[in-house]
Amino acid sequence: MVQVVLQRGSGTECVEAAFASDSTLVRDSKDPNGPVLAFSATAWEHFVSALRHGDIGS
Template identity: 65%
Template sequence: MAVRSEPRWFKSSYSGGSGTECVECAHALDGALVRDSKNANGPVVAVRAHAWQAFIRALRTAKPEC
């Protein structure tokens, strides 16, 4: 049986860094994992690679509403 390593969680470079971050992400074999940074033992959302890539593309092309 293969040993699975723990995910390496990271916060966005846009996060405040003052404990106010709302999400952390980790790379997975077929996509990404997302969790609440203030509740590391809470639920984790797994997102498939194609959906994650579409999400990131949309963020990069989105125009700020401000």
Template identity: 65%
Template structure:
């Protein structure tokens, strides 16, 4: 698989509907990118696929508070 030249950003299905909790994600070849949709030129969090799965799994199991 070739790496995309630019990330394809999409709104997370876990973002709130009020417009105050919008998170965008992009899946790259070896990482997941996350950013605030209200500050698209701001910082981007990058995590390995393994770390992202561990994080979202912990959220689903209630091990982390939102």
């Protein structure tokens, strides 16, 4: 499993994404014991593509 920390803005809006074989797990890096969202690989690819193309507002 690969883990990546993503941040934007002032540096306080961070999430951690862990990539498993068939899903992506995402959580708030400031709350490591908090809830984890699980996305299918396809859903994550669509989300990232929408971000890259500016289809999701900032």
